[in-house]
Amino acid sequence: MGASRIIFQGDRLWLASTPALPEVEAELRLRLPEGHLALKVAEDQPLPEGVEALGLRDAFSRMDPGDWAQAGRAYQWLEWAAAHRFCGSCATALEPCEGPEAGHGRRCPACGRTVFPSNATAIIVLIQRGEGPDRELALARSPHFKSGVYSAIAGFTEPGESLEQAVHREVAEELGIRVHRLRYFGSQPWPFPNGLMVAFVADHLDGDLRPDPVEIEDARWFRLDALPQLPSALSIARWMLDAAVAGKTDEPGMGADPNE
Numbered sequence: 001m002g003a004s005r006i007i008f009q010g011d012r013l014w015l016a017s018t019p020a021l022p023e024v025e026a027e028l029r030l031r032l033p034e035g036h037l038a039l040k041v042a043e044d045q046p047l048p049e050g051v052e053a054l055g056l057r058d059a060f061s062r063m064d065p066g067d068w069a070q071a072g073r074a075y076q077w078l079e080w081a082a083a084h085r086f087c088g089s090c091a092t093a094l095e096p097c098e099g100p101e102a103g104h105g106r107r108c109p110a111c112g113r114t115v116f117p118s119n120a121t122a123i124i125v126l127i128q129r130g131e132g133p134d135r136e137l138a139l140a141r142s143p144h145f146k147s148g149v150y151s152a153i154a155g156f157t158e159p160g161e162s163l164e165q166a167v168h169r170e171v172a173e174e175l176g177i178r179v180h181r182l183r184y185f186g187s188q189p190w191p192f193p194n195g196l197m198v199a200f201v202a203d204h205l206d207g208d209l210r211p212d213p214v215e216i217e218d219a220r221w222f223r224l225d226a227l228p229q230l231p232s233a234l235s236i237a238r239w240m241l242d243a244a245v246a247g248k249t250d251e252p253g254m255g256a257d258p259n260e
């Protein structure tokens with residue numbers, strides 16, 4: 001990926017086989033906080049020679065993880081800008097905020113409302129029980145998962161809810177059990193389209209698995225030595241599962257802090 005220009009066409013990232021992406025006409029150009037230029041090109045724009053357009057999930061295996069994360073950030077900024085062209089209060093066209101404290105928000109010149117990008121915050125929780133070789137994980141399948149894949153329980157926070165409350169609610173709703181001893185694992189920006197995934201490990205407290213019949217296709221306790229097919233290395237769900245297999249989910253600093 002070019003160091004300074006990141007190009008999306010719809011939800012597909014342009015990847016060039018040559019070192020630099022070609023010059024291109026864009027519908028939307030944004031200078032990102034880090035100085036990169038994010039461009040959104042028209043859906044009917046023909047692909048230049050030597051360029052492929054790939055969804056972010058498919059692009060992951062082809063890119064340096066840092067470049068992929070940057071592309072995800074660019075996508076979130078572009079999506080936000082494309083979806084916030086007019087004031088939600090009075091429908092006037094928004095303008096970029098001006099001044100040193102403006103950040104990267106937009107302001108309504110008529111009523112003064114300012115808007116800034118926001119994340120949809122979701123929790124994900126890996127539930128364990130038992131010790132040592134008898135340890136088991138509660139994993140579930142959503143009907144949307146690839147065939148055979150099981151993962152940790154996840155869901156969006158609701159307005160007015162803490163992360164911990166969201167964990168307890170989602171676990172009760174989706175699995176019908178209770179957990180305790182929540183430990184923070186780490187977090188991951190999730191650009192599909194504007195999520196922030198906050199990951200916890202928790203211990204089973206009580207209850208038998210009674211999966212939600214709508215959201216969960218199947219849920220089971222799996223022994224660490226007999227895990228099913230797991231999600232790809234793209235997601236923090238997999239990082240947690242790998243930590244569980246390595247016996248590291250009981251340690252402090254087990255998560256994804258790049259300074260650890």
Ligand SMILES: [Zn+2]
Nearest residue numbers: 087090108111
């Ligand atoms: Zn307004």
